[in-house]
Amino acid sequence: MTDQTTQTPVSTPARAKPAKGGFLGLTSNDSTLLMIIFGLLIFAPFILNPFPEGSAMAQFNAGYPDLMQRFVIFGIFAIGFNILFGLTGYLSFGHAAFLGVGSYAAIWSMKLVTLNVIPAIIMAIIVAGAFSWVVGKISLRRSGIYFSILTLAFAQMSYALAYSVLTPITGGETGLQIKNTDNPLFGSLNPGEIGRANFFGLEMGNSYMLEIGNWVFTFNLGYYIAAVAMLVAFYLSIRIFRSPFGIMLRAVKSNQQRMNYTGLEPKRYTLWAFVISGMFAGLAGGLMVAMDTQVGPERMFWTASGEVVIMTILGGAGTLMGPVLGAGFIKYLENIVSKINKDILHQWFAFLPDGFEDLMVTLVYPFVGKGWHLTMGILFMLVVIFLPGGLVEGGKRIAGLFTRKKTADKES
Amino acid sequence: MDQIIVQVLNGLDKGSAYALIALGLTIIFGTLGVVNFAHGALFMMGAFCAVITSKILSASHRVVDETRTDFLGNPLEVETFYVQDWFGMAAGQTIMEWAVPIAIIFAIPVMILVGFAMERGLIKHFYHRPHADQILVTFGLALVIGEIIKYTFGANPIQTPAPPAFTGSLDFGVFLGYEAQTIMYPYWRLVYFFFSAIIIAAVFAFLQFTTFGMVVRAGMADRETVGLLGINIDKRFTFMFGLAAAVAGVAGVMYAPIVAPNYNMGLDFLVLSFVVVVVGGMGSLPGAVAAGFLLGILESFASMPAIVDILPGINQIIIYLVAILILLTRPRGLMGRKGVMEE
Numbered sequence: 001m002t003d004q005t006t007q008t009p010v011s012t013p014a015r016a017k018p019a020k021g022g023f024l025g026l027t028s029n030d031s032t033l034l035m036i037i038f039g040l041l042i043f044a045p046f047i048l049n050p051f052p053e054g055s056a057m058a059q060f061n062a063g064y065p066d067l068m069q070r071f072v073i074f075g076i077f078a079i080g081f082n083i084l085f086g087l088t089g090y091l092s093f094g095h096a097a098f099l100g101v102g103s104y105a106a107i108w109s110m111k112l113v114t115l116n117v118i119p120a121i122i123m124a125i126i127v128a129g130a131f132s133w134v135v136g137k138i139s140l141r142r143s144g145i146y147f148s149i150l151t152l153a154f155a156q157m158s159y160a161l162a163y164s165v166l167t168p169i170t171g172g173e174t175g176l177q178i179k180n181t182d183n184p185l186f187g188s189l190n191p192g193e194i195g196r197a198n199f200f201g202l203e204m205g206n207s208y209m210l211e212i213g214n215w216v217f218t219f220n221l222g223y224y225i226a227a228v229a230m231l232v233a234f235y236l237s238i239r240i241f242r243s244p245f246g247i248m249l250r251a252v253k254s255n256q257q258r259m260n261y262t263g264l265e266p267k268r269y270t271l272w273a274f275v276i277s278g279m280f281a282g283l284a285g286g287l288m289v290a291m292d293t294q295v296g297p298e299r300m301f302w303t304a305s306g307e308v309v310i311m312t313i314l315g316g317a318g319t320l321m322g323p324v325l326g327a328g329f330i331k332y333l334e335n336i337v338s339k340i341n342k343d344i345l346h347q348w349f350a351f352l353p354d355g356f357e358d359l360m361v362t363l364v365y366p367f368v369g370k371g372w373h374l375t376m377g378i379l380f381m382l383v384v385i386f387l388p389g390g391l392v393e394g395g396k397r398i399a400g401l402f403t404r405k406k407t408a409d410k411e412s
Numbered sequence: 413m414d415q416i417i418v419q420v421l422n423g424l425d426k427g428s429a430y431a432l433i434a435l436g437l438t439i440i441f442g443t444l445g446v447v448n449f450a451h452g453a454l455f456m457m458g459a460f461c462a463v464i465t466s467k468i469l470s471a472s473h474r475v476v477d478e479t480r481t482d483f484l485g486n487p488l489e490v491e492t493f494y495v496q497d498w499f500g501m502a503a504g505q506t507i508m509e510w511a512v513p514i515a516i517i518f519a520i521p522v523m524i525l526v527g528f529a530m531e532r533g534l535i536k537h538f539y540h541r542p543h544a545d546q547i548l549v550t551f552g553l554a555l556v557i558g559e560i561i562k563y564t565f566g567a568n569p570i571q572t573p574a575p576p577a578f579t580g581s582l583d584f585g586v587f588l589g590y591e592a593q594t595i596m597y598p599y600w601r602l603v604y605f606f607f608s609a610i611i612i613a614a615v616f617a618f619l620q621f622t623t624f625g626m627v628v629r630a631g632m633a634d635r636e637t638v639g640l641l642g643i644n645i646d647k648r649f650t651f652m653f654g655l656a657a658a659v660a661g662v663a664g665v666m667y668a669p670i671v672a673p674n675y676n677m678g679l680d681f682l683v684l685s686f687v688v689v690v691v692g693g694m695g696s697l698p699g700a701v702a703a704g705f706l707l708g709i710l711e712s713f714a715s716m717p718a719i720v721d722i723l724p725g726i727n728q729i730i731i732y733l734v735a736i737l738i739l740l741t742r743p744r745g746l747m748g749r750k751g752v753m754e755e
Contacts, residue, residue, distance in 0.1 A: 161725055165728075309551075
């Protein structure tokens, strides 16, 4: 495979201004964006924990390690998916397969080679990349709905095989965990000791608790490793969006025929986008294993693929921030809104007269707790119907209302 | 040989369900050009029509029976069913047992209305949006419908028995000269197969032999010209959406005794019936039906012990494998029309 950048002289669109000297090769806007993400990631334990412990609002705190890790990991997954769907418009309904394959690769690396997470994550990226190359090579022979069905078929096959025939490799229904019988090649374990994932000796579960007044902030090593990975992923995504390669991918979306006539091969660019997004999914899968050393086949089920589609669209497909926002939003709903139960609702509406209180609780209850899927589905539909650009577009529209810029309409 | 017949028979009922859902999907796609990911949800709503009907029919109230007493000597409270009050004991009992077939009478108008509402309320606004948007919004709708069902009926499958006249199995082998008990086939599955054959025939006859059907077919071939001839094709297409919803609905009603309805069955069937549509060829009604039966039967063949021994796990993936092979070798599917959804 030749380097993509050698192909570029054909088009030098105005948007791809070569960033002269800027920070890490980014324009000032993009480096601001990157810095925002950097700040959010660093200070997430503070930002996500705005309410003091023990207060009525404490249940809305999302600053505990498990959830913060999930925000970041699914953020990476969605960023990768967005490189494929947002830029090329190819809707893959089987991306969870790459995440699952990456997870299996990572856990085998931990079981056999070393409990250090870095080799495991690298393994995950490589294996997921290779697998997505094979799937992409075949699926990309078709486009539109056929592409969606093909990717879905591959993912469902992977799921079914992991569940049944490949049990020696995948552990079948129970999945894989690190057991006390595992003895990795490197690293010294006492016989019978269950290994834990570590980063050059530091365990992933290590946390530092900071107490300020009533607030408790948790700084978790695993989270920060995932955060670094996400920062890198986000940076790569910016670079891809702004690169000539990214322009090519946009061209695939807008007019493949014209690309063909210009003498460019759309399939090659799309395949690379597919592999890159597969590798991002593998990275997410590897990180999942690094945080919580277990894998099960349900990670590859097609609803998991549907979830990343929902995240990306909800946040805003084709935008840089969109997938990150979408992933955070969905995971917040999943973990926080799902915990609201009837008692909590009664507390909230306690200020109302009794009859109204019960009425409000009855009205709201179907949408929270176990019903959070309903909220998600409705939100998703509303976004697809009214706000095709997702939350990012919504934010822009609201900002536009305040600034009343007339140029906003002319923006192409 | 008897093994093969058993597998063909086993494949028929699942194949019938695939064929009915795929038929509806293809009607919607052929007329309105919309990829409807919520079609599995319509199938599920049909199955829940059966559940609701059977619940309504077995609604009961407690009556104090003065002539009988319980062990403490108080008058006994007897649970009586309304239908038995109205139609007499024996007739009421029969009505309750035949809840599933009776549900069809309710399901058809309900599903047609649901179809109208869906088309007018949502899908109409998506004709000029990309297929990806259509997929996404109908996928969202499918999630929402599934969750509403889950909220109303709970997450557990609800057993909905077939009428007692159809419980038990038919000794099919005897007709073919095998010994008794070699080929057993549950009556209800046989009923399901014949039922779906009738529905499929009715839909085809409707399209082929009525003026309405002729106009619809003309509209599928060239919507613009039909419109120029002064025919309100949109109205007819909306009706076809309702019809497709009703087909999926009755398929669901009759399937309720075979698999107990739960809130997930819509999505389960949706994925497979999409594969069926693609294998049959987008926009081809006979293709959808043929592929439905073909894949249903293939699936049951693949689960034969003899085959699973040679290729373990093949029963899990056969449908997807066939779909991949067909899509790569015959891009238009088995009977796809030229120019439909190509790139």
